[in-house]
Amino acid sequence: MATIFNKIIDREIPADIVYETDTVIAFKDVNPVASTHILIIPKKNIPTLNDINIKDTQVLAELLLVTTKIAKQMNVDKEGYRIVINCNKNAGQTVYHLHLHLIGGRKLNWPPG
Numbered sequence: 001m002a003t004i005f006n007k008i009i010d011r012e013i014p015a016d017i018v019y020e021t022d023t024v025i026a027f028k029d030v031n032p033v034a035s036t037h038i039l040i041i042p043k044k045n046i047p048t049l050n051d052i053n054i055k056d057t058q059v060l061a062e063l064l065l066v067t068t069k070i071a072k073q074m075n076v077d078k079e080g081y082r083i084v085i086n087c088n089k090n091a092g093q094t095v096y097h098l099h100l101h102l103i104g105g106r107k108l109n110w111p112p113g
């Protein structure tokens with residue numbers, strides 16, 4: 001099912017895009033929880049982490065590689081950052097298109113809430 005993120009991929013709504021390849025795209029979260037808060041998503045529709053399969057191995061690897069590139073680009077790689085994937089309602093997933101949150105620029109609490 002299409003989500004708001006498909007509209008960002010298709011440029012139907014604006015987003016602050018920081019990185020893009022043929023298969024993934026990354027943009028600033030509209031409601032950031034830290035000075036660096038980027039969403040990295042596959043262009044393919046994958047609703048939740050539960051929906052990945054072996055055919056997605058390449059794109060999943062690319063999501064992580066792109067994340068490390070953006071962490072460097074945003075200058076949070078040395079100080080540190082966190083990657084979050086919320087899966088379904090108990091984790092607070094609100095957009096049902098797989099996405100990695102890259103959060104950095106401040107000290108992050110552990111365990112998360």
Ligand code: 5GP
Nearest residue numbers: 004015027028029030031086092093094095
């Ligand atoms: P989730 O709660 O599903 O893990 O994360 C969804 C994230 O998408 C939230 O942090 C929310 O702020 C962000 N988000 C929702 N709609 C939009 C939008 O239209 N544009 C951007 N850039 N971020 C969005």
